[in-house]
Amino acid sequence: MDKRKAILEAAVELIAEKGYTHTSMQQIADSVGVSKGSLYTFFPSKEDLIISIYEHYQQLVFERAFVVGLDGNLPPYERFAKQFQVQFEGILEYKSYMKMHMRGESAQSSEKLEGMGHRMRGRLFSWLERNLIGLYGEEITPYKWDLMWMTQSIYTSYTGLMITSESDLAPDQLGKHLVRQIDILAKDYLSGNSSPLLDDEMMRPFSVGMDREGAFTSFAKRENAWKSLYESIHQHKQSNYYLEVTDRISEESRKSTPDEIVMRGLFHLLKSEETLSEKAQLLEEQLLPPSN
Amino acid sequence: MDKRKAILEAAVELIAEKGYTHTSMQQIADSVGVSKGSLYTFFPSKEDLIISIYEHYQQLVFERAFVVGLDGNLPPYERFAKQFQVQFEGILEYKSYMKMHMRGESAQSSEKLEGMGHRMRGRLFSWLERNLIGLYGEEITPYKWDLMWMTQSIYTSYTGLMITSESDLAPDQLGKHLVRQIDILAKDYLSGNSSPLLDDEMMRPFSVGMDREGAFTSFAKRENAWKSLYESIHQHKQSNYYLEVTDRISEESRKSTPDEIVMRGLFHLLKSEETLSEKAQLLEEQLLPPSN
DNA sequence: CGTAAAAATGACTATTGAGTCAAGCACATT
């Protein structure tokens, strides 16, 4: 049993409920069923614990959407919606983490956490930007900040709604809804009816050089592996078939407990095609524990 | 000098910056320049202190918009925008309080604070509802929750932007912007292009019976005083003149340090008209300290 | 002034909770 993971999960649960400061290491220990001292073999301090929590969950939630974005099979508008949908599904799955995250209150703003938050925000915005420009072309640029900001507001508040209320908002409906609202607003801007309020200058704090080094190394590697695999597939004559296989891998990998055997099988299909073998191997290494 | 107020202000400042748990009573005392013991002559506990902060500021921020809403002089659309504008101006004025509020982290969710938050949310929603129905009529009802929710998201996130970034977003522009976005979305709903996602059932936690008893007694009294004064004025043949005077009072009362003499003079004008005298007197008592 | 009431003080208490560590324990290897 992975005790480290168990501690992370128990901690998330407790912190989501009562907040960081009102959750003591003792309570976490009790909840996992180990002694307080034991926690300190896994995490050097309470602050390191919460940082680890963020590291553990953030990419889980965000990576899902990223991978969907790579697949060129869907038309842009639907793909955008699908990405939100997948994001919302992730939120539902990691409800407690999200609750904790939204409470916001954590260690007295450590350097490390702040950097991470900053990077996540930047990542979100650059993802939104990519999608907006994909949908509306470069003309949207002057309005991009306004649109991105509103999208982010609405997205965040629906997230809040999902995790607090018992009501079951359907992720796919929410995704479509969101994209539809963005579309209406974008078209209004493009028709020249409204003028933008936000610009690069005032949004500087939110535009992050995405090349920055950080805590997401492993994520970045996986990101690249996906990307290059999808690229190779698109060059392939039988791309449709391999896309289907890869999408199935993506779907499986998004589950909280992916079926390893299924994934090995799917990867085997890809690797049997010589031109894809190498890339598939790379991704497999990123997603699955080394087979012994 | 009002020491109680000084303590509240110092506390807000510190808590906005470092959070509730990381601000000690000692630090607050030091910052005001009194001893720790002294704090306890004004506030029985740290928790009472933060509750008093909320009580002190919340109505300041919200009441502004309410009063603008009473004046029937402006056309609905502009009035709506003006209300947001006034709200945003308030936010700018009480930046630190807003920062503190948005941090969210406070005493381990006391009954009293939770109730207050709930009431504020309810108040916001019922205010939005009134405005939406005023603008679009009863037909908007099926879409009201979606619209209100989105409005609230965007509003909140612009609030956040105002208080964090140094950039000077102009409250009047923001107000217009917000109402314009709402309008676009509302028209889309009314044209039958989109269907709503939220309904009464799932939004029940947000619909508050506004008749509930609470911490806003003094606010409620003032609210009624305004309301009945405006009503009387509208029945008056020379209503335009008196509206102008009353609007001027409203404007003055919104300032952080209203000019008492000016207000006394304005009230005098109203009171000299017999049919308004009584209502004006009532409001004056609510807004100004008893003249000795 | 002088005196009493009110307000302010800061040393003190009591509690909480993060982090340490020496001793104990479980399990694998030889």
Place this chain on the structure above:
DNA sequence: AATGTGCTTGACTCAATAGTCATTTTTACG
């Protein structure tokens, strides 16, 4: 069985800080 390795424990230290209270200072007023 003996030895070693690393995990686990919980009693302990230590710092932070909410809240108290006997004493001092200020104010108010005859």
